[in-house]
Amino acid sequence: MQLPKLTPLQSRLLASAVATGLVIVLWICIEPRNLVYAAEVPIPEHAQSNEFVESIPPSLLNVPPIDLGEYTKEERSNGVYAPDFIYFDRSVVGRQAEEVEQLSNNKKAEVQASPGSTKYFRFKPGQTSGNSARTAPVDASEPENMSENNTDEEGAEEDGLEDELEKRQSGTRMWISANACRGPKPTITLITDDTPQLTLYVSTSSKVQKPGPDTPETTPIPFYSGFANFTLQTDSEVYMGISAPNLTTGWNGSWSYELVASTVGQYHNYANNSNFIFMVDTDSESALFITHNFTSSNSSEEVEKWKRNNPFTMFAFPVGNWSDMIGLEASYCALEQQFPTNNLKVNTSITTIFGGAVPVSQFHITGLEADKDYQGFLAVNGSDDQTMNLTDVGLVRAGGEVFKQFTWKTKADDSCQVIFNLDFCNSVAYAVPSSPEFKLDDDRLKKLYDDQAKAYYRNFSNALDQVACDTASTAQYSLARNCNDCRRDYKAWLCSVLIPRCKDWNANETFLQERNINARLEDGTVPHADNLTKEFNQTFRERFAYSRSRNPMVDQVIKPGPYKELLPCEDLCFDLVRSCPAQLGFACPNSPARELSYGRRNTTSLTCNFPGAVVDLSPLKSGVGFLALRAGTLVLMSLSAMVWVWI
Template sequence: MQCPKLTPLQSRLLASAIATSILIVIWISFQPHNFVYAAELPLHDPLEHATLEDAAPHPGLGERLIGVEVVRDGDDGNAEVEQGYAPDFAYFDRSMIGRQEEVEELQDNDRKDNVALAPGSTHNFKIGNSGRQVKREDLGSEVHSPLDERRTRNGSELGHERESKDSSDSDEAQELKKRQGNRRTIFISVNTCRQPTAEDADDTSGAGQLALWVSTSPNNKKPGPGANADLATEKTFERGYVSLNVSTESEVYIGIAAPSLPDGKTGDYSFQIAVSDNQYYHNLNRTAYLYFVDSDSDSALFITNNFTDNNASLPEYYTWLDMQSPFTMYAFDEDTWSKGMLGLEFSNCGLQEQFSKMNNISVERNMTVRYGMDGPKALLNVEGLTAGKTYKGFLVANGNTSTGTLALPGQEVLSGGNRLYSGFEFQTKADDTCQVIFDLEFCTDIAYAVPSSERFKTNTSGLAALYDGWAKEYFQDFNKSLAQVACNTTASAMYSLARGCPECREDYKSWLCSVLMPRCHAFSDTREGLIERNINSPFSDGTFPYANNLTAEFNATFRNRMAFNQSRNKKIDEVIQPGPYKELLPCDELCFGLVRSCPAQLGFACPNEPAMSLSYGVRDKNTRSMDFHLTCNFPGAITTLDTFKGVAGRLGIQLRTMFLVAGVTGVLLLV
């Protein structure tokens, strides 16, 4: 067949088309064939959660196979898990096809997070490393991370910086940047808020403790039991509390792991976690930091140690007094404590959660300079207790904006979060014969239980006003007598060069308030140093003490003795009618001090034996200054607390600092 004859123009077009086709074939033959690939994946357990896991890199390409499980709705309405593949595109961002599963991110801003946790499981968190301000205590400034700096510059600026870096940065500036870097210290603290409980009501054993796992390695982003344990630090909770600080330049990965549920336990865990870049959010102080004032049948009074010195010129002195008390208390009786509380002694949120369920107990909180050393302190009155019970108590301080710049003695600034103190034990009195009074207008340092009765059980303020009013009346009569003495005169005419009328007034007031308001204990109290009062009066149930002992010897030596058959102050028996009770006698130093301070013409004198032993007690001279109990009463007297659960030792306070120099007043009320 004869080929058609082409025109010159057609010939040129054909030649161009052929040449173009040949070039396209050559270009295609030199291009890579694997722009995208697909690979079969290994089978997965269909019971596992759908996750994205990194697989081995593809040989020579630096790419990763991504194993996935695809969850679809089956014909029967149930979810079906299919195995498949996920393509990894060399030139596309991961966000186009899905990302690896992320763990929960925490913010290091003192924000607490509460999380429930099933037994045998692990909950993971991470603390990011970008977009953050890092506090630099060593440099006195805040430094942005390098990632933040890069995000705020455009491309031309970055290019210019790279070109001029070597010439513009001095050795000193390079060293400073090296020191700053992105390293920061992260403070991690966790409390167990809830734990499994025993199915058997008689089982008082605690559940297993949680564990904290921390990693800074990108190869262990989910630390926990069995997950690259050599790349993580493990720390077991201690009685519901754990803390750990990490200094790092990288992201921090955290795991909270719960043990498997032991036999006889049911329920799950709950915990509270917080991170900070300056101090722990949850703090633990292994002292009670609290002193026991006294208790009655349904309340107990406590004070903390002083927050500052007794110096009203200090600016923080009034700052403490003017604020709402940051301290509160938790209290649990023996029955409540035995039901699932063991193992939470160091957990603020655990104790708080249990305490919030006990609606009958309340805590009144105030700031004061009274009672003992005259510095600012917190006073806590716990009400709604049960008579004759032993309680476990816990003091806690909650930080707020007012406490942000204030530090307790020997402790860090309580700027936020909370500080829990070690537990202690205290007891309530067995009956309503005694009642705690405090915050009196005249006898300002009286804070303890005084003789009372059921008629004043719900009228504490009325009982306090009654006692305080009696003291004011006696003091007015005393002032009239003291006014007859020449107090402001020449040294040669003064009754004493060592003491004067101001000291006499002060010592008389201290003595008067102590003897007019006996420190009361239940009649069943067996501790040493107590004397029985009002034994010829009936108990609240109508019975009498020693009703079966009517011998002449007993009557002569005990029943008919004034010291035993009535109260120290007759007004107590006439108006209050407390029934039988026991009294902690006032200290003999009150009597001796009064006689030394006041003029002889007033006629004050301490009784002789045996009346002296029935009217005054003697302070234990062998008591160590840091471990003591009361053997006699004086204004501002407090006692120490017994700690428990293995916390060694007791708290105490030097007796000299607690005793307000007191004098004593005359024969008027000495017995």
Template sequence: MQFPKLTPLQSRFAASLAASAILVIVYLALSLHHFAYAAELDSLLREDHNHHRLDALLHAKILEGLDLDDDTNGNDEGHVGYEAEFLGVSRDIIGRAEAGIDALFNNVVNQMDINPGLTHNYVFSKDQVFGNHTNPGEGLPSVLQGRSVKLDEHEAFLPELAESELGEEEDAENMRERLISRQAQQTVYISINTCRQPTPNGTVSSNPPQLTLYISTSETNQKPGPDSTNGLATPPIPLQGGFANYTFNATGDVYIGVSSPELPTNFNGNWHFEVAASIDGLYHNHNWDTPFLFFVDSDISSALFVTDNLTNANASPELDRQWMDLGTPFTMFAFSQNNTAIKGLENSFCGLRQQATVENLQVTTSMTTRGMGNQPKEQFYIQGLNGSSTYYGYLAMIGNGTTEGPNVPNGAVVGGGGQVWQAMNFTTKADENCQVIFNLTFCNEVAYAVPANPTKWNVTGLSNLYDTQAEAYYQNFTYSLQQIACNTTNTAQYSLARNCTDCARDYKNWLCAVQIPRCEDFSSSLPYLQPRNVAANFINGSSPDPNSPDSNATLKERMSSNQSRNWLIDNIIQPGPYKEVLPCEDLCYSIVQSCPAKLQFGCPQSPALAMSYGKRGADPGQITCSYLGAVYYLNGSDRGRGSVIMAFGVAISASLVILLLG
């Protein structure tokens, strides 16, 4: 078939049409592949949670001027020796590191002995810096309430790019470069604990010298130490009490040196330490600002402690239950103030734990809601202490509270090295006739030292004796309360502000505090204490000094001093002379305020009031009167105390008069 002859205009049109068709075909061939790739990439980004690290690593390569193969100069000359196959460390990183450098892996501790005058070096490679984060594990049910964590003074972060920093005139290219720079950084946490240190030859007043931590991010200084300080990311960091940490943003390999000093002539031995690097958080930690541990009371050989509340006042019942069911995430270490072995290890978890095995004290832990707010707390009962001695107490957490690093197969645990809180101190009692009791069945808020006689009663028998008597008295009270119209209309109730539930609660608090008095040493000179049973002999058969102001003839003739408030104490327990922390006067006022006037509760007036009840003081370091849940330095003068309305009346029976007046 013969094609028709085209005019010049038609020929030009046909050529243009053919060219356009070819362009469309080429465009579609290229663009369809591009669109398909973008869709696949978007799908991958949504499923792969590590794509941002790969992107950051790519940007890091760009910033460093490296190609994707990272083949520096095409050879490994000068980098011989660091050839071990390490999981997570590429052959390129191994090739670049100098000989004699150990690899650190994310959240995996490295333990090492080091002799005096030496430096040991590590590398936390870029593959680890921009690697996968470690699963944090179960962890605690919530952030600790009242917890104060202060990082080491050497902590430094490179500034983050904030939206406000982008000026309106900044062009897109500058913005892109700044974003790439930020994405190419990763926060790195480095921490170190000294677990063992040199020991002195004989008695010396000074502590062993501390290790020093060096950190470099420069390829030219892969072995930072006292003789190689160029390119350091921070000045050398001396350990404080066996602990140091540094937190910063890294863009590549991180080189670490741990250096030991030369020993003075009066010390022998070496150091054992733990060092770890992480992109998730500090492996070891020390909380500088608070002990988070509070002293409840002591006797001659034991002491009781509690943590601060583990949840806040608005926490849900479910969260409180989770804490109570968790177990005991904390532990406690106690050391005599004269123990010089802990000097230099005060901030190190592994150091304190190792020394605690030498101290050989028995620590019993349990959870409780006793005390302020009735919120979850952990309590510690320590036995094996010496009388009239001062101790340092350290709250500590094993691992991250639920998992310890060495307990998992690969050792990778976020925060697996444990942490230590600031030290607190406490002193045990001097007299053996005061004994700590707690965890009572009825008077469940009682937790302090009470008048005791260890030759007649052990702790369990003594607790049951006090608790059973208080519960029996309370049962008699309930019979009287049953005569009151508690469940009635508002207009028929005895008070619009209080009800029978308030009355029963306040009566129980008052009864337990009065029937189970808080005991202090008879030798104590604190002015707010009340001498009791001064005419009796001590447990060992000796008599009080007749020239003592606490055992003179006048006191012996005074009923409040010559006998105890509770007949059970003098006749059955027989503790001998002791001093009592009087119950707080607001406990008495509270039952007058909360209970029906028909019950005729009343509080004594002065001067009898001062002999029977004490006043709360403003100093949280002193418990000037006894109230349930009292803890040194945790409860202030008005914490846990409701409004008080002073009311006075007539006691309803002779037994109540004895209890109220003491």
């Protein structure tokens, strides 16, 4: 059937009717009652979960309640509009949520952190296959696992908790470690506090994927001097957060840090109970140190291996002024970054002179100031492509290891100078009498002492050659000692007495021997200027033991000022007499001459000098100690009638 033809007026009426109908349908579908203003919804003081929680997106259910204390009660009850929403923290509104960084196994993440911020990380131990540490027990000495147990719902069954604990204990062993490399700096010179510390948070619960200061279910792990570590055993994904505190008045800046999660072993390490180092000696501008034995083998192959790859390094900083290292002493990356700011130089080498030919690392620090305290740090430089297993240290991984810091003080004047690595007297490594003329010429000073010792030893060797050493036992001068023993003990004695061990004039230990007291001090004064009595002059000033050096060459060529000597140990003399033939005429002086020429060993402090004598800086010792690093018996020797006698 043909449709009726509409007039132009009818067509316009029909179009208007259709449009009106569509508007009505759209209006009904939208339901105007759903269009309300936020200001029209009053904020209840005690919101019931069934009224409001259902309308909150599930992703926000873990956000902690917001403190409404900044709004007045009247504002909350009257529904006054506020620019923040009740279920959003102010820090969340207006910015993008903090991202979560995925960590790779045993690879460090380098992070920058501003004050008041928290950075989040995650790691899945189960992604690593073939982990031999999978069933390793958690070390009881390490902190307990983070309190993911506390995230269980209230009223959870006790057997459920036990199942969860058993599951975690049978999982993969995981190590978390972090180093703060830089921190804020004080803007007020009076501040002496440590750098504000970061805090580590760890969670294995999927309900707490962003652990931090706002998640009470997790236990904070504060950084200690820039270092933090945590060990757990789990197969679930691990969530971490590192929070930077807000800065108080007088501080400015930010932090940088390294974080590593590993199933291989702890990446960063800090030895809080050992500094693993000995102090050999100091002078007015340098100091000499050696490590403990880090290997038990003295084979040539082992020595060469460590010479090619010396893993030890040392850092030093002045004590007394605030430095960028304060509060970061346990962090390897902080030491590495801050040490170049000092005008100090550390020469590192491997030496075998201190005992049994076992290699140890030696450090000579120069650029120090006289009569000043310094703080030192020994560290092992780790490597990404290897791990090192050191005696008494253990495995050191890629992040390295820092040992407990120690302090020392330089000498006050230039009458003593540290020398080492002599050609003949290779056991000499300590401060010897010197003068400003040799302060910047170590090689010249070493040559003077070493050449003199060589000449004396040559004469001795010629005399010993007159003795029948290589003969039948019935014709030998001793069945207990031979000529090789004599040569060894004579050399040890000769170098110890010919090259005196020098101490500052102002050192006050009673066992030190005053030398060269008639010379002038650096300030132009004469020692004991207040005592000019005849008795004192006869007892001290006119006696060789006080008015001169043990070695005449010291006064004639080197010309030091007054100094004190750490005398050679008397057992060196006794060993010489026992080891050498009687026809050479060696003898030790009797008292009181012996007390002016030799010292006696003490079990708690270094009271006399011998080859390999060092000062033990271990914090576990009750006081300053010493260690004889040379194998065998070491004894000091006196002079013989055949050679010369010093008093």
